[in-house]
Amino acid sequence: MNRLILAFGIALLAALPAYAVQPDEVLDDPVLEQRARDLSKGLRCLVCQNESIDESNASLARDLRILVRDRLVAGDTDEEALDFIVERYGEFVLLQPTTGGANWLLWAAGPIMLLIASAAGFSYLRRRSRAVPQGTETLSAEEQQRISELLKE
Amino acid sequence: MVTELGHFALILAFMVACVQAIVPLVGAHNRWPGWMALAEPAATLQFLLTGFAFAALTHAFVTSDFTLRLVVLNSHSLKPMIYKVSGVWGNHEGSMLLWVLILTLFGAMAAWFGGNLPPTLRARVLAVQSAVAVAFFAFILFTSNPFLRVAVPPFDGQDLNPLLQDVGLALHPPFLYLGYVGLSICFSFAVAALIEGRIDAAWGRWVRPWTLAAWVFLTIGIGLGSWWAYYELGWGGFWFWDPVENASFMPWLLAAALLHSAIVVEKREALKSWTILLAILAFGFSLIGTFIVRSGLLTSVHAFANDPERGVFILIILVLFTGGALTLFAARANVMDAKGVFGLVSRESALVANNILLAVSCFVVFVGTMWPLVAEMFWDRKLSVGPPFFNMAFTPFMVLLGLLLPLGAMLPWKRAGVGRAVRQMVPGLVVALALAGLAWTVQTGRSLLGPVGLFLGAWIVAGALTELWTRIGRSRDVTRLWRLPRADWGKAVAHMGLGVTMFGVAGLMAWEAEDIRVAQLGETFEVAGFELTLNEVRDVRGPNYFSTMGDVTLAKNGVELARLYPEKRNYPVAGMPTTEAAIDYRFLRDVYVVIGDEQEGGAWTLRTYVKPLAGWIWAGCIIMALGGSLSLSDRRFRVAAGARRRKPLGVPAE
Numbered sequence: 001m002n003r004l005i006l007a008f009g010i011a012l013l014a015a016l017p018a019y020a021v022q023p024d025e026v027l028d029d030p031v032l033e034q035r036a037r038d039l040s041k042g043l044r045c046l047v048c049q050n051e052s053i054d055e056s057n058a059s060l061a062r063d064l065r066i067l068v069r070d071r072l073v074a075g076d077t078d079e080e081a082l083d084f085i086v087e088r089y090g091e092f093v094l095l096q097p098t099t100g101g102a103n104w105l106l107w108a109a110g111p112i113m114l115l116i117a118s119a120a121g122f123s124y125l126r127r128r129s130r131a132v133p134q135g136t137e138t139l140s141a142e143e144q145q146r147i148s149e150l151l152k153e
Numbered sequence: 154m155v156t157e158l159g160h161f162a163l164i165l166a167f168m169v170a171c172v173q174a175i176v177p178l179v180g181a182h183n184r185w186p187g188w189m190a191l192a193e194p195a196a197t198l199q200f201l202l203t204g205f206a207f208a209a210l211t212h213a214f215v216t217s218d219f220t221l222r223l224v225v226l227n228s229h230s231l232k233p234m235i236y237k238v239s240g241v242w243g244n245h246e247g248s249m250l251l252w253v254l255i256l257t258l259f260g261a262m263a264a265w266f267g268g269n270l271p272p273t274l275r276a277r278v279l280a281v282q283s284a285v286a287v288a289f290f291a292f293i294l295f296t297s298n299p300f301l302r303v304a305v306p307p308f309d310g311q312d313l314n315p316l317l318q319d320v321g322l323a324l325h326p327p328f329l330y331l332g333y334v335g336l337s338i339c340f341s342f343a344v345a346a347l348i349e350g351r352i353d354a355a356w357g358r359w360v361r362p363w364t365l366a367a368w369v370f371l372t373i374g375i376g377l378g379s380w381w382a383y384y385e386l387g388w389g390g391f392w393f394w395d396p397v398e399n400a401s402f403m404p405w406l407l408a409a410a411l412l413h414s415a416i417v418v419e420k421r422e423a424l425k426s427w428t429i430l431l432a433i434l435a436f437g438f439s440l441i442g443t444f445i446v447r448s449g450l451l452t453s454v455h456a457f458a459n460d461p462e463r464g465v466f467i468l469i470i471l472v473l474f475t476g477g478a479l480t481l482f483a484a485r486a487n488v489m490d491a492k493g494v495f496g497l498v499s500r501e502s503a504l505v506a507n508n509i510l511l512a513v514s515c516f517v518v519f520v521g522t523m524w525p526l527v528a529e530m531f532w533d534r535k536l537s538v539g540p541p542f543f544n545m546a547f548t549p550f551m552v553l554l555g556l557l558l559p560l561g562a563m564l565p566w567k568r569a570g571v572g573r574a575v576r577q578m579v580p581g582l583v584v585a586l587a588l589a590g591l592a593w594t595v596q597t598g599r600s601l602l603g604p605v606g607l608f609l610g611a612w613i614v615a616g617a618l619t620e621l622w623t624r625i626g627r628s629r630d631v632t633r634l635w636r637l638p639r640a641d642w643g644k645a646v647a648h649m650g651l652g653v654t655m656f657g658v659a660g661l662m663a664w665e666a667e668d669i670r671v672a673q674l675g676e677t678f679e680v681a682g683f684e685l686t687l688n689e690v691r692d693v694r695g696p697n698y699f700s701t702m703g704d705v706t707l708a709k710n711g712v713e714l715a716r717l718y719p720e721k722r723n724y725p726v727a728g729m730p731t732t733e734a735a736i737d738y739r740f741l742r743d744v745y746v747v748i749g750d751e752q753e754g755g756a757w758t759l760r761t762y763v764k765p766l767a768g769w770i771w772a773g774c775i776i777m778a779l780g781g782s783l784s785l786s787d788r789r790f791r792v793a794a795g796a797r798r799r800k801p802l803g804v805p806a807e
Contacts, residue, residue: 022749023671023758044537050395052539055388095539097524102532106524110517110546117509125502128423131494 159209160300166202167290173283177276189276193264200261220306229312231697239323246299255334277345312726321381332371333439340436357418368408369781376774387732394543400442407435410511421493426486437475496568503561514550555609559616581615606659613652617645643784654773660766672759681763703748719748743767
């Protein structure tokens, strides 16, 4: 019975949500706090599904938020703090992918595609503007007959 | 008993679909009228049978029949009735059944309203539509059967995911599916036209209303989902660039492109092969969306059924239909030569620019969504592509689109001068610049996003108004506005909706104010000019949850504006907590309050957000959908249908 109560208690505790940034995490220095917030918006909560640690309710996210603040308080620049976290948790933690390695393709995909599409579109438009209007406006026998019917009315 | 009948009806529908996919196609090839004519009653029958199966499943949910596995997993006898019904599609199997129900509905509608189509085209459209249905019937019956029983029925069910127990989300899937699946008809029209080898202005006219309807439904569905995320997830974001959101956004972008390129086909007989390609891709992206949600391939908050077997099945469907259609396209694209001739500056070229921007932005979303998968497969890199990437890579295309839109919308067909359109837009430009300048001076040292967004929003709205004004002509007779075709109104209204949404996005992202604190009971604190007081916190019991409810007074300059009741709910059966934010919706801003945990000394964590123009995001969606519906009700679409039928009489249409 005791075990049951314990299990129930644990289940209840687990069910209690701890919401995103807690008041006790907030730094006194508003500039530092703003930097921490901006950084946390770009860091992924590793145990959640596609949420930043700034939005997440998970306890791991809270730990990471505190870690970011600790680094900033210790005097790290934004880049140093990010590097510190990436070193520990891997590239996966960054919501904004780096431009390193093959990732340049990801960043360049849009502009390259726009260039290709614009070139294709432009050449199409030029062909259309130079095309000679086709003499296909001739009517089939059936259509001709219908027209004469209409004209008679 | 009803359940077994429903199951049986579903199997019958599958068989009807098989027949309908083959017989009319053969008939159309050999010009056998009887075989072609089979398609119509078959489409109706298919819809009725699927409708019966869906009704049977709904019956099981409503009566809480816990001998059914699906009901046990997703329902509970204490759940409010509306969520018992919405529970039918709040799970993988049931939502697939809704998917095919809508698929067969569109097939049946094509049969009912397709009286003016040439018989061979109609037979082929219905056959292709039915072939898609065959694949999904097989998917449901062989991998995700909703009608399975359990050997030992429990006393009660395991409840629906509490996050889904919400009105916005009850309606979100049906609308989204109406949009997704509505694109299947455009796909069927495209494939049928390829088989037929004939695409002309009439084809453009037939496809457009379907695309328009699908786009309107997608707009409403996405808007509802976004609104739900705003009030339910507890911090008021409206778009997360989650893979599944992207999955619904990509078809929306392509449907918008298709909508515009079909106009060119209809009016000018150009852009034919591109339009066909878009129709195929738009539905292809709907299938990709289904694949992403149901395969568990990409991590997402929405992932339904993380089952590789099902994923593979959908992948096969995707490859078969998209791949097959694209192969057919490659073989037949050359038969579609353009007829219209137009200058470099013309409505046609503006629509080409619209299509380029929409298609490329869709491509960016696609690459961003799939990149984590690609990187892991080829370079063994585990990385994330999140909102910062999409905001940076996607937004420029929307800015460009917004800049070009009012000018392009006013250019005449065939040949135009830029000068005239620019001159007409000068007042609009002045208004938009003034607004952006005002925003720029009022805010200090913040991002450019706010002023730029306001400029674009005002520019687009002013553009739509200017266009209506120029339609009056020199007479300055305002009553002429009421005689404009509804399609023109629809265009102006839908464009205005886009502008309004841009206002909202800019306002919310640029000027949001946030406050996180431990609030003492009875103590007043200030957030961005508003005074808030937490009066008390009490425990409340709901029908199937326990709630901790705060009572907050919102005031400005000592005048009470509203009482807000933010809640924190716990659903004991599902073992899940949810937050229910309390929102004071106003025209120019929302105040959004969320209650957190109890702190020492009876104080509570309280978050307050002031969200400027938040409501405009969804108001814009509604206006866009309204514009689409207006255009859909245009006389032209109905007259075209009637004129053909009255052909023997030879009465001119207008």
